[in-house]
Amino acid sequence: MSILINVILPIFLAVGVVTLAQPWLKLDTGTLSRISFHIFLPALVFESLLGADLGSSELGRFALASVVSTLALWPLGEVAARWLRLEGVTRGSFLIALLLVNSGNFGYPVVSFAFGESGLPPATIYVLVNTVFVATLGVYLAAQGRATAGMALRRLLSVPVLYASVFGLLANLGDLVVPEPVMKAVHLLSVATVPTSLAVLGLQLSQVFRGVDRDWRSLQVPALVVVLIIRLVLSPLLGLGVARWLGLQGVAHDVFVLDCALPTAVLVTILAGEFEADTSFATLSVFATTAASLVTVTVWLNWLIG
Numbered sequence: 001m002s003i004l005i006n007v008i009l010p011i012f013l014a015v016g017v018v019t020l021a022q023p024w025l026k027l028d029t030g031t032l033s034r035i036s037f038h039i040f041l042p043a044l045v046f047e048s049l050l051g052a053d054l055g056s057s058e059l060g061r062f063a064l065a066s067v068v069s070t071l072a073l074w075p076l077g078e079v080a081a082r083w084l085r086l087e088g089v090t091r092g093s094f095l096i097a098l099l100l101v102n103s104g105n106f107g108y109p110v111v112s113f114a115f116g117e118s119g120l121p122p123a124t125i126y127v128l129v130n131t132v133f134v135a136t137l138g139v140y141l142a143a144q145g146r147a148t149a150g151m152a153l154r155r156l157l158s159v160p161v162l163y164a165s166v167f168g169l170l171a172n173l174g175d176l177v178v179p180e181p182v183m184k185a186v187h188l189l190s191v192a193t194v195p196t197s198l199a200v201l202g203l204q205l206s207q208v209f210r211g212v213d214r215d216w217r218s219l220q221v222p223a224l225v226v227v228l229i230i231r232l233v234l235s236p237l238l239g240l241g242v243a244r245w246l247g248l249q250g251v252a253h254d255v256f257v258l259d260c261a262l263p264t265a266v267l268v269t270i271l272a273g274e275f276e277a278d279t280s281f282a283t284l285s286v287f288a289t290t291a292a293s294l295v296t297v298t299v300w301l302n303w304l305i306g
């Protein structure tokens with residue numbers, strides 16, 4: 001119960017305040033999302049990687065585990081899509097709803113509250129891996145063959161988090177000393193990541209709720225149930241197996257399993273809309289998994305921490 005009250009509930013309350021206030025405030029979701037993604041998050045990634053202990057190869061195994069677990073879900077999703085007889089644009093939205101998780105706006109705050117500073121380096125690695133999958137596999141599946149390899153590469157190279165991770169790793173491995181004024185500026189930007197991410201998630205969910213109101217009649221119940229089961233139950237179970245196989249321990253193990261249990265990324269609705277996939281199903285998947293994660297993430301955290 002303490003996990004629900006002290007870790008999960010504050011996040012949902014903060015997100016809920018923004019979601020409820022949006023109809024009156026009419027905030028610009030795009031601007032806040034861009035400054036969070038292009039400035040605050042890269043600062044946090046750089047600071048986290050710069051201060052991380054990379055000598056133990058723990059983060060390397062964590063990155064490999066993130067790749068393996070995501071790719072392992074892909075054939076499972078393909079089998080489920082065939083069993084559900086999903087075709088065309090709905091199949092694409094179904095697959096990206098299974099594979100892409102909200103490791104930034106939702107995952108970072110949960111990890112920060114549950115594990116403190118020690119959980120941020122592995123959480124950062126998971127965000128980076130998920131970002132690569134968004135820009136490559138996510139684009140391909142959403143477009144169902146209409147996205148070229150060049151398009152996916154250009155999208156990946158335009159993501160600031162990628163460069164922040166490279167510079168952070170180089171500075172860490174090379175024992176480079178970053179000037180104090182620069183580090184203070186980076187820290188000021190990085191501490192804005194969690195509250196801004198929660199605000200962005202609230203604004204995005206406000207848009208999702210409006211989409212749910214419009215698209216409720218087109219709900220595909222069997223496919224949505226499968227998304228809930230795979231995303232919130234089977235994915236963390238798979239994560240447990242991968243973590244044990246690769247020898248993840250301690251905080252890295254717990255953060256990895258938690259990341260595997262996160263709901264569908266809100267970016268899924270953006271990908272579906274941009275590449276003319278089934279936006280209705282994508283919207284409903286984000287809404288349903290985020291709502292259900294109030295229970296499922298609490299259960300997983302109780303098991304991991306308790």
